[in-house]
Amino acid sequence: MECISVFDMLKIGVGPSSSHTLGPWRAAERFIGELLEKKLFDSLTHIQVDIYGSLSLTGKGHATDLAIMLGLTGADPVTIPIENIDGIIKGIQESNKLLLNNSKEIPFDPKVDIIFKKEFLPFHANGMTFRASLANGKQIKETYYSIGGGFVVKEELKRSKKKMEVFKAFPYPIEKGADLLVACKKESKTISQLVLENERSLRSDAEIDQGLQHIWDTMLECMYIGCHTEGTLPGGLHVRRRAYDTHLKLKGDLPYSNPQEWLLTIRKTEVKFRSILKWVSCFALSVNEVNASLGRVVTAPTNGSAGVIPAVLMYYMVIENHEANFEHIKQFLLVAGEIGSIFKKGATISAAMGGCQAEIGVSSAMAAAALTELMGGSPEQVLMAAEIAMEHHLGLTCDPIGGLVQIPCIERNCMGAIKAINAAELALDSDPANAKVPLDKVVNTMWETAKDMSTKYKETSEGGLAVGVYLSDC
8 A cells, every 4th residue: 555645645736637737747757867867868869758548638628748848848847937838838839849857959849749649558547658769779668657636657666665665664554544543543643643643754844844834825825816817718718717706706905915914804804605605616716727727736636626625724714713823724734635545545536537526526525524623523523524525526527628627627626615614514513423424435436436437527528518518619
């Protein structure tokens, strides 16, 4: 069983998709890294990339080709200035040359050297093969799979032994929800306390705090940008940004000049049920509109579902607890990450493998669980909330119109966030001893549903809304 840290589940990257953008970006970086390790980089003369399956079918709408080019240049999705992306891509397209790892110029024609192949490789729906030609006439070939949430693996899983060893070194190795409850009861710890002990086996307290603060700062800035950006999303569907308009109606007249001041002013706005619904939806919309425009987001656990967790955490901070501070943020993210890891170990967080239940469903479960602990829920109630949230996302398909992470993806984050809050409230008002469906059963059911689901509903844009709505209608 893999060692999965909260920092594996919550990654900072560039939109619009963790599996179709961030994953291929990381795969390109990894390929260059392996060439450098083998001392083959200097003799490299040309690179071609074959993209398979779901990556191919929706790759254009998900900017898969652009992500691969950026990865080959050595740009880092965590730190690259977003405003530089268009210039880098335009330069490659116009010159048919690419500055590999920012150090070696090679000929590269994106129309010829990135090849979209509709066939599926057997190991995973998101496959890609990098082929490097060397000066001596030989060719180096490596195949990678983007398995969701920005995770990239090879079929042989060479690193699995090392990950297993680290996992076994965890003070509290957790595979299933039942394991988590046993450990919490035995150690008299909350879920967040238990997860923190595991994280301490990987990094220092200062590193943990710094990393979690960076994740929250990225989420908050993303919401801020989304709520203050007007216009239409790129891609050809002409989707108007809605977070800006909703925010304008809700925010009031209090002044602010940065994301933190903005958060404080929201606490002073009118609180009614409809206003709360609108604020939560506004937060979720804002993140995924930034994601759809190749902005920087936190995969939570994926880019397509990146709006749910920040929206629910923001709800807690501006509606439920005006005294909330970093310790609450830390607690929330630790719980969310652990619940996400249970779904990844027992099922999938890849829409190409499981439909949108694997993205929005998992993110809603993560958010519901985290909110429940912040609201004083027991570990049993935390898992109950996660189960309720996923139970009501089972069977949700992934059918993006035009292969873009816009319709219905953006609105689904609003639905996932609202369901998470509702699931938390239901769990907090319930006795878990009376629950009929444990979390592990719903994880298993989600995976069985994923395997039964038709491929056309798994991020291929070959079914559902993707074919029921014509681009001309948009």
